Amino acid sequence: MFEDIDATLTPIIGPKGVAALYRRSLFLCMSTHPDYAERYKGLAAAMNLTQLRSLLSEQEKTDAVMFSEQLLKTFYELLATLIGRSLAARLLLDVWGNFLSGPAPQDTPQ
Template structure:
């Protein structure tokens, strides 16, 4: 997301969105406050794994989902859903290891 958004809103804009997303995560989900508080002041994503490893797998997945969803929704309120979808199209694509939905049936 940083790579896709920096040319549009600048590095400081991306960091501001990230920090605001952390703040909203903590205020919306009080159970995430401790995790959000441990995040470095900037957008140091290399520190993220060390914070998440302290969490249970369930809590780490929940934190990641809430943070990404909050970031996406916040960006959508600022630049609109169409532009957000276009800018982050490659970020939201399922990975090659994901099972296609038509293969999920028993």
């Protein structure tokens, strides 16, 4: 989802703006959940989504899902604080829609 968020927001707030929101979101997640701090401290240096994906894959599924959800929620809340909830929701509507719709169903041979 962060790849889609990055692609959606970069033309509007620029790559540095998206990266700054991402880093701030990480910092806030780690400060409110100290158990995340040790595991994810290496992510704060840059918006490296490959590294995030790799670290999440090393965690227990429950922990990875909880951290991912918290990170996305924090990112959205920061964005909403800056530009308002309505605009943030409109900007990310396609991202949420693509995520919630899931992959396209496969045709099954009959």
